Amino acid sequence: MDKYQLVTFVQRRIANPIIRTALLRGIPLPGYALLETTGRKSGQPRRVPVGDGLDGDVFWIVAEHGRRSAYVRNIEANPRVRVRVGRQWRTGTAHILTDDDPRERQRELSRLRLSARLNAVAVRSLGTDLLTIRIDLD
Template sequence: MKRRRVDKFRIVTFVQRRLVNPVVRALLERGVGVPGYALLETVGRRTGQARRTPVGDGLEGSTFWIVSEHGRRSAYVRNIEANPRVRVRVRGRWRSGTAHLLPDDDPRERQRLLSRRLAARINAASVRRLGTDLLTVRIDLDD
């Protein structure tokens, strides 16, 4: 059973890193709105360089929510653990904030609460389907 989970992680990660994320990231960086997506910028834990990753649009007031598909195995989550200061480009605007990992939060319930728009529901469904270890991340955005 564990072997199958590792294979799923590797396949999903490959498709995201090599095919989906580069296209979505390029569109978002150029200011093209991609429904249901935002761009998360973390500081690389080893390089110290900015790392940008497309994530679901989880903006709720002054809080930004993310449900990580692969939990602490996600590179951006490991970057957050090393340095919780992040930026999010959401709806065409960069916003800074501090990220917090919430291992005790129910990520499926969090997605249900955030899935009011169709694009958010589609993103949440793909995260649940493709994810191997869901983890909630809360970003408290600066004013």
């Protein structure tokens, strides 16, 4: 089992279900937000925990597995998304930024709050192909 397979197994089967449930029940988890995309095949809402990258009317994500992540492929098919930070859902349009430096983006986000620093460390250590996503919130 390679790094990508191990990390995605743990995230999909253990970490993400626990974090997603807590966030949906209104339990605050510093450093986390919930991203809702539309399934590219099913058309159904898909919710995945992501690092809290809220910066004013922009939400930043550094996807740790790039285009291998299902939510990134969903965004490619339909860029309209929702993000839940705290108890509030916000809609927006996602843009995949292939020319952005994801490590530099994480450094910038880390200046906003400590939880972003912790998320950046996890993403860099567990990630296999970092990719920046910018969501322009409505």
